[in-house]
Amino acid sequence: MATETEKTFALLQTFSTLSIISSLGLGLFCFIADRLFQFPFIQQNDWLRALSDNAVHGIIGMWSWAIVIGLKKKNDFGEIILAGFLASVIDVDHFLLAGSLSLKDALNLPHRPFFHCSTLIPVVVLTLKFIMHLFRLKDSWCFLPWMLFISWTSHHVRDGIRHGLWICPFGKTSPLPYWLYVTITASLPHLCSFIMYLTGTREMMSIKHGIHIDV
Template structure:
């Protein structure tokens, strides 16, 4: 009886933490956006870019913390949370690559979006990794595909409310309402958490049934 009560209490506690985590995402986004609007152009461009990158990092980290909270390995999970945030914040490095200089003023005034802001390419890579994970019965591959998806889509979705999503080579979607942007930041980790849970169960079921994985190399 005590054991059952403890498990129920633990589950409730985890659900509360997950819910707080989930709604911290749009709260951080809103705070970061408002701070940037307030300080720019009154403060330095370096400070604006730092806050922008930090906001990308925190949103992606919190998103993966929600998506991947099925993990029983705490250290591995925290490392994945950090790497997801780092990947999301490093996307903007393509501005410097595109202009061929470290000059911040030049890098932030590009007339077009650089290559790492193309949503199509990364989405295709993530889908291929997910399919590969199912074929090879590999949950690490599955998580890698979803970490990439989380990092890329949180960054691109945040940029998209101002400029739209770049679906290369077709073009860009129109910018969308700020409210829709905040709702999307909640819907994304919810959806990816379901994908991770559902696909992990499929992979484990295939393993339990003794189905042989398919290796391509």
């Protein structure tokens, strides 16, 4: 078992100066990317607009997870890429709902596709944790539910500035204020790290803090 001093140190590292600066950089990136996204040559081209929007989702997912794990090992970059993939792959449901590979059809749907229901996030995260516990998967994969949580949440919050959050079956919220979107996105890695700390996610504590915590 880790001592209380080690656990306290791990928690303090979650909110280290470097991680806070990285979060401020993430917020600044969101602001700059959204300003660039408004350029006419992007807005007037459906494919360029869609690819740019999806790329920003992916970068936010990668940046967010990089803050969580601290990028201390070479194999961390594999996790970063996976986080970006999870953050961007959600948009495939546009094509699934359209039943077509046509971008025009995917952008003109009768309603929002299923993966954009924010209620799905806690359901999938908890289900994944249960499955991993049930099948006694290795501790090295215990980060996966939290990676999915931060990647999907960042995607939904960014979409929320245009469409609000879809909390099925209760309906959707009003579009999120821009300042709230930036604030949530920048603070999300710290929220995720704190929850991981509270739930005793050992692999992440080992990678991020260099402390092996047995719980």
